[in-house]
Amino acid sequence: MNSIDDLRRTVADLPDPDLAARPSAVRDRVRRIQRRRRAAGAAGLAATVAVVGGIAFAVGAIDDPPQPANQTVVGVDVPQTLSSLGYTYRVVDTVAGEDGRVRVDLTADDGPRLVAWATSGEDDSVRVSGDTVTDAYRTAAADFTDWTVVPAGEPARIAVAAEDGTPGLAVYELTDARPEGETVGGVTFRDEVAGARLLGAVAGEPGETSIELPARTASGDAGIELYAACVGTSSGGRLAVDVADTEGASVRMGDGVCGETVPVDGTTDIAPVGRAAKPDTDVTTTVTLRPVGDGDLPADARLVVGVYATPVSPTDNRTDPTVIEDSGHLWEKVAVHEARQQRSLNANAPAGDQESVVLLSWRTPGTGPSTLHTWYDGHRGASYANAGTSGFSSTRQVVSPGAPVRARVNVASDLRMAFYQRVD
Structure with missing residues (x-):
């Protein structure tokens, strides 16, 4: 499973999480994120492009450093960094279009990337399509303030058509800077995720099949969401993850493949399981990894777990997330x-x-x-x-x-x- 939608289509009886949050708290969080300044390390280019007749084609990887601060495309200054959900991305390439269109083809890369756009005309209206876009859409967001995300490990073709002038693209790669939170086993769990508050995160040792994550809710909490993944092995064996709480209730998180690739973000790249929880209550959770069928657990498999408190129970599907x-x-x-x-x-x-x-x-x-x-x-x-x-x-x-x-x-x-x- 690669997304929340995949999980919901496969296990349709799991309710959509209700992650309500006060709008003022959200705006405060946004302002805090925008005030942060992080150092950005050099990032290599995953794929560069050549434009022939207005169409961009992948022509391989290069090791050139990021472009200077006065870099432009279609006459628009290109921001050297962008911040997305607390993560910092650095520009590694730009592509100028022709005849009102531009396209970039990216090969698969170990980390996520952003593809942002701008136009040379006064009208910022564009149509965005490509492999990361389920259905094409229009937007008139200002130059380089909007983007689409290319997930780690996936190639992608992104196309933008402008209603006025010539469009240009900028490709950004993730830097080593991490947002506030906890990074365990190479996976980052942010302090806040859409109104949910991090209670704790832990990573087991390679080969460890069960780990415990002590946690306690606070006043105003109504539920918890748990994110668990198995990482760090190339065996690809079928595995099952079980979750047990302090009252002995056990939940099967489902089967999965223990992968060699380590997710960057624990809540973006891992599908959660949620349950109701009372305020000011011990919600210590035990996560167990076991083989499916008669197989053996890979000796280098490693569990990574994070747990969040939510202001509304994830099992309450009467309303939508705020x-x-x-x-x-x-x-x-x-x-x-x-x-x-x-x-x-x-x-x-x-x-x-x-x-x-x-x-x-x-x-x-x-x-x-x-x-x-x-x-x-x-x-x-x-x-x-x-x-x-x-x-x-x-x-x-x-x-x-x-x-x-x-x-x-x-x-x-x-x-x-x-x-x-x-x-x-």
Whole structure:
């Protein structure tokens, strides 16, 4: 599983986490992040490009250092660093387009990357598409204030078309600087993640099959979310992760492959399991790694675990999260549309200059499996399956300003659309 959506499609009875947070606290957090200044180390270029007839092609890796501070593309100054969710990225390449279009092809790299854009014209409106974009969308965000994220280990083609002037791209690689939090086993767990507060993180020794993470909730907490991963081995064996709390309850987090690649961020790259928890309560958790079937555990497998307190129980799916993280940005809920026991729901994204994220949720209690079909800005989107359990299944999508969004289910269902806009 590579994303939250993958987890929800596979285990449809797990409710969507409700990570409510006060808007003022979110803005304070954003201001704190923006005030931070971190040293940025040199970063090698994962892929450089050549532009022929306005189309960019990957031509291999180079070892040149980052460009000087006065670097420009299509006449726009390129920021030497960008901050995304507390992480610092440094520019390693730029690409100028032709005839209103630009494209970059990136080979797979060990770390995540950002691809940001600008235009030479006065109108910043662009259309963004590519491998990291489920459905293309429009945005008029100011030059180099918006980007798409290329996950670690994945190649990607990113394309941008401008409505006015010539577009240009800048590719950014992650630096060694880490946000405030705890880094264990090479995995960073940030102090705050969309309203959730870090209680603790721990990494086991290679070959250690069970680790305990002491933690305690505080006043105002209503649940916990636990992120566990198995890293550091090339065996690729099928493994299972079990979680037990202080009351003896055990939860199967699911099967997975213990990988050689170590995730950079514990909450972005690992799918969570959540449960309700009382305030000011011991929530010490034991995580156990075991083989699936008759296989043996790899001797170099290593467990990494982080646990967060949430202000609303993750098992409470009556409302949507107030704050989410998506596409390397922080987003706040601005509108909700609902329909009970209907087969379709239609709504428009908020108007303005910037794109929004829409969180689509649906459930079909007592009616068996169902399928959700989506349309964004008049174009057919992806379809998703629900196993027909009592919980909501959900999916997210970046959509254009003012775009019509349509959701349709093959049977009468409870449907919900929550729209989010950037607060960073």
